[in-house]
Amino acid sequence: MTGPDTPAADGAPVRGAAALAIGLVVGDGRTIDAALADERVRRLATASPGAVQALVYGSLRFGLRLKAAVEPLLARPWDQQAPELRGLVLLGLYQLEHAGLPPHAAVSTVVDAARLIGAAKAAGFVNAILRRFQRERVTLLACADQSRALALAHPPWLAAALAADWGEAETLKLLAANNEAPPLWLRANRRAGSREALAAQLAAAGHPSRPSAFAADALRLDTPVDVRRLAAFNDGLCSVQDVAAQLAVAFLGARPGDRVLDACAAPGGKTGHLLEACPELSAVVAVESDAARAGRITDNLARLGLAASVLVADASRPEDWWDGVAFTRILLDVPCSGTGVIRRHPDIKWLRREADVRTLAGRQRRLLDALWPLLAPGGRLLYVSCSVLRAENSDVIRGFLQTRPEAEDATESVRLSLPGLPPAGGPGPGYALLPGSADADGFFYACLDKRAAGDSGRHA
Numbered sequence: 001m002t003g004p005d006t007p008a009a010d011g012a013p014v015r016g017a018a019a020l021a022i023g024l025v026v027g028d029g030r031t032i033d034a035a036l037a038d039e040r041v042r043r044l045a046t047a048s049p050g051a052v053q054a055l056v057y058g059s060l061r062f063g064l065r066l067k068a069a070v071e072p073l074l075a076r077p078w079d080q081q082a083p084e085l086r087g088l089v090l091l092g093l094y095q096l097e098h099a100g101l102p103p104h105a106a107v108s109t110v111v112d113a114a115r116l117i118g119a120a121k122a123a124g125f126v127n128a129i130l131r132r133f134q135r136e137r138v139t140l141l142a143c144a145d146q147s148r149a150l151a152l153a154h155p156p157w158l159a160a161a162l163a164a165d166w167g168e169a170e171t172l173k174l175l176a177a178n179n180e181a182p183p184l185w186l187r188a189n190r191r192a193g194s195r196e197a198l199a200a201q202l203a204a205a206g207h208p209s210r211p212s213a214f215a216a217d218a219l220r221l222d223t224p225v226d227v228r229r230l231a232a233f234n235d236g237l238c239s240v241q242d243v244a245a246q247l248a249v250a251f252l253g254a255r256p257g258d259r260v261l262d263a264c265a266a267p268g269g270k271t272g273h274l275l276e277a278c279p280e281l282s283a284v285v286a287v288e289s290d291a292a293r294a295g296r297i298t299d300n301l302a303r304l305g306l307a308a309s310v311l312v313a314d315a316s317r318p319e320d321w322w323d324g325v326a327f328t329r330i331l332l333d334v335p336c337s338g339t340g341v342i343r344r345h346p347d348i349k350w351l352r353r354e355a356d357v358r359t360l361a362g363r364q365r366r367l368l369d370a371l372w373p374l375l376a377p378g379g380r381l382l383y384v385s386c387s388v389l390r391a392e393n394s395d396v397i398r399g400f401l402q403t404r405p406e407a408e409d410a411t412e413s414v415r416l417s418l419p420g421l422p423p424a425g426g427p428g429p430g431y432a433l434l435p436g437s438a439d440a441d442g443f444f445y446a447c448l449d450k451r452a453a454g455d456s457g458r459h460a
């Protein structure tokens with residue numbers, strides 16, 4: 001998990017590891033997780049992985065603004081600079097602006113790191129860029145801040161798309177929320193007895209928490225910690241899951257005896273919650289196309305003493321894996337842009353491209369079209385995404401509803417049955433929770449009910 005933005009440890013290995021990891025994200029297109037798992041990064045980070053993580057997350061969270069500020073100082077364009085050099089520069093700028101270090105230490109630790117990671121030639125260049133930034137920072141930052149998107153360290157295409165969807169004022173709130181360090185939400189498992197019992201145990205161990213007003217199992221720790229330090233987590237009494245993700249099970253509304261398909265299931269966070277919340281389901285089939293990720297479903301369920309039938313398959317090709325028995329509930333947690341979870345994954349700011357959104361919307365619609373026939377009449381398909389872009393959410397659902405007269409958007413009536421939930425973030429269909437609202441990640445849900453034969457619709 002993300003630590004505080006100020007690293008606890010000093011030293012060249014920490015900065016070297018952080019600069020390499022940042023370079024792998026911004027120069028090589030890797031995710032933060034993949035970059036931190038890189039062999040060279042891991043070797044340097046051994047003594048202080050938390051400090052490295054804090055520097056990497058912070059640099060990527062604020063880096064688009066800092067990059068824009070120094071670009072005028074570079075003789076060659078940013079994208080043509082070596083990834084390691086880009087990592088060193090971003091790290092140095094982050095240390096100067098956000099990490100609370102004395103300026104000379106902010107610069108010298110990065111210069112030492114450059115030598116350690118074998119970028120000795122870059123050391124002089126990085127030193128010169130950082131010193132010049134120090135001298136001219138007011139002018140350089142003012143210039144970058146002329147772009148509202150860059151002032152809030154976001155790619156301009158994303159800020160423009162959000163403004164088109166949500167308006168200027170809401171977008172500014174949303175971008176600011178994306179730059180906050182995320183809270184740690186836990187989900188009380190049955191083994192804990194109750195959410196209250198879990199909260200009492202956490203408090204006794206020095207970790208006070210507060211319950212969510214609308215998600216029955218959710219607790220927010222007052223101060224985030226590395227969960228591996230929580231006995232309650234190690235004993236399987238709780239799982240880590242954002243409060244917004246915990247709402248999926250409430251919207252799905254599974255009942256005893258239901259046969260449930262979890263269509264895009266890895267790593268199994270929602271599968272586990274579903275099995276915890278509804279122990280008397282007749283079957284749970286979890287489908288995941290990525291074999292390595294599918295293994296994590298089984299592992300995560302085993303940790304909780306749960307099991308499901310896990311299939312490695314393409315959910316959009318049911319002809320390859322479906323046994324022909326209809327499901328009464330389908331959870332479709334689509335692959336998406338992740339624009340609702342940027343506060344947890346600041347690499348999304350660097351890795352996502354505008355063109356991805358249209359591609360993803362096409363995949364999302366294909367999944368929905370392919371799985372709808374597997375739903376029994378009277379059943380419900382819950383479409384979920386962690387995107388805040390309408391193109392992946394209400395637009396997909398609206399297009400689908402236009403072609404399926406037997407489908408009914410039941411989201412609003414389900415939402416009204418969940419007291420305490422913030423009002424909808426925009427017009428339907430579906431329900432959008434924006435990042436930061438109720439301290440939750442940004443998520444979208446649409447409850448699509450299939451009318452039973454002879455039912456001409458609630459409003460007919």
Ligand SMILES: C[S@@+](CC[C@H](N)C(=O)[O-])C[C@H]1O[C@@H](n2cnc3c(N)ncnc32)[C@H](O)[C@@H]1O
Pocket residue numbers: 263264265266267268269270271287288289290293313314315316333334335336
């Ligand atoms: C948003 S994540 C699911 C998160 C999961 N439901 C949870 O709560 O832990 C989407 C998942 O869908 C998988 N996926 C993408 N396309 C798929 C497809 N066509 N069929 C099955 N799984 C797919 C991705 O590999 C990814 O693991």
